[in-house]
Amino acid sequence: MKRELLLITGPGGDAQGWGNMAVTENLNDTVNALGVKCSIAYVNNRKEFDEVMDKSSCDMVWSSLYYLSEKEDIVGVPDDAEWVSDLLDARNIPYIGSSAKTMKNLILKFVTHEIMEKAGVKVPFHVLVNPGSPIPENIPFPAFVKPDGESRSVGISDRSVVKNHEELAAQVARVHQELSQGALIEEYLPGDEYTVLMLGNGEHQEILPGKVTVDETHYGQYRILRSDLRGVGLTKVSIPEEHFDEAVELTRKATAALECMDHVRADMRVGSDGKLRIIEVNGIPGLKPVKSWSPQIFSLYHPQPTPEADYREMIHTILVSAFARIGKPL
Numbered sequence: 001m002k003r004e005l006l007l008i009t010g011p012g013g014d015a016q017g018w019g020n021m022a023v024t025e026n027l028n029d030t031v032n033a034l035g036v037k038c039s040i041a042y043v044n045n046r047k048e049f050d051e052v053m054d055k056s057s058c059d060m061v062w063s064s065l066y067y068l069s070e071k072e073d074i075v076g077v078p079d080d081a082e083w084v085s086d087l088l089d090a091r092n093i094p095y096i097g098s099s100a101k102t103m104k105n106l107i108l109k110f111v112t113h114e115i116m117e118k119a120g121v122k123v124p125f126h127v128l129v130n131p132g133s134p135i136p137e138n139i140p141f142p143a144f145v146k147p148d149g150e151s152r153s154v155g156i157s158d159r160s161v162v163k164n165h166e167e168l169a170a171q172v173a174r175v176h177q178e179l180s181q182g183a184l185i186e187e188y189l190p191g192d193e194y195t196v197l198m199l200g201n202g203e204h205q206e207i208l209p210g211k212v213t214v215d216e217t218h219y220g221q222y223r224i225l226r227s228d229l230r231g232v233g234l235t236k237v238s239i240p241e242e243h244f245d246e247a248v249e250l251t252r253k254a255t256a257a258l259e260c261m262d263h264v265r266a267d268m269r270v271g272s273d274g275k276l277r278i279i280e281v282n283g284i285p286g287l288k289p290v291k292s293w294s295p296q297i298f299s300l301y302h303p304q305p306t307p308e309a310d311y312r313e314m315i316h317t318i319l320v321s322a323f324a325r326i327g328k329p330l
C-alpha cells in the first residue's frame, strides 16, 4: 500500500526548520517522486494545525517547525510555543525526526551541552547567563558569547569573541537586550570547523563528516561563521582529511546520548588542544537542495549523475529509515 506523508510548515518554517516554502515544495515533489503520497500543510496557528490534523489520514508527519508560535523568527523559545511533536504525540501520529524530549533538548544549546557532557562527549567549557543574573568570575579567555537558542548564526559576529571581562559583559548584555534570551559563554575554539550529517537509525544509519571552509578573504578578525557569511553561498564543504574518525565517533556518541533520530547535523570545531568539541546538534537541519549542508555532504559521499538525484537519494535514506522505525517499511 502507498504510504502517506504530511509535510507541516508555517511562518516559522525558514527560521526554525528546513527552509522556506520553495524548499518545502521541492521536498514535497521529491517525496512524491519516491512513491510516497505527500502533501503540504501550511499552518499559521494551533487552530489551523488542529483542522488539518483532524482531516489527515497520513501515516507520518514531517515538520519544519519545532513549535507553533506567533513569532516568526526564533528568539529563544517564545512563551506561547506549542511544540509540534507534543501535539502529534497527543494524537499518536508518528513523525520524522527526534522525539519531543530530544527536540526540546536540542533547541537550547546549554541543555544540549549538559546532556552530552554527562555522557562523556567532548563539549566546550560552557556557562549560561540568563538576563538579570551575574556573570561568573571564572571565565577562561578568549571566550565566545552567543545566544542560547538561535540558529543560522543569528547573534554571531566578531564581537562574539571576547578577550576580557569588559568585552564579555558588553556582549552578554547585547544578547540579553537584542535577542531577549540567555547568553551562552563558551571557551573560544580557534581551530577548523566541521559539520557532520547523521542520517537514519540503527542498521540504516550513516554518519558523514564534512569540513566547512570559507575563503580566507571573507573572514573578519576571526575565522568564525558570522551571520553575514551564512546562507549566501560563501561556505564550502569537503570530505575531511583530518579528524575524520574523531568526528564520526563524536557524532555517534552525541546523537546516542541525545537520542536523535532520522536526520540531524552536528557542528563542531577544533579546540586549542587540537581535539574536536561539539558546539551544537541541529534538530531540523536545512534541506535546501544543493545549498544546505546536509545535501552538500551527502553528495560528496554518494554522488549521483545529477544534483536532483543526489537530493532524492538523501531524502530516500531518511524516509526508508523513518518508515521502518514505525513498522511501515517502504
Ligand SMILES: Nc1ncnc2c1ncn2[C@@H]1O[C@H](COP(=O)(O)OP(=O)(O)OP(=O)(O)O)[C@@H](O)[C@H]1O
Pocket: 124, 144, 146, 150, 151, 152, 153, 154, 156, 186, 187, 188, 189, 190, 193, 223, 224, 225, 226, 267, 269, 279, 280, 282
Ligand atoms: N565556542 C566557539 N568557538 C569558536 N567559534 C564558535 C564557537 N561557537 C560558535 N562558533 C562559531 O559560530 C558559528 C555559529 O555557531 P552555532 O553553530 O553554535 O550557531 P547556530 O547559529 O545555531 O548555527 P546553525 O545554523 O548551524 O544552527 C559556528 O559555526 C562557529 O563558526
Ligand SMILES: [Mg+2]
Pocket: 152, 267, 280
Ligand atoms: Mg551551527
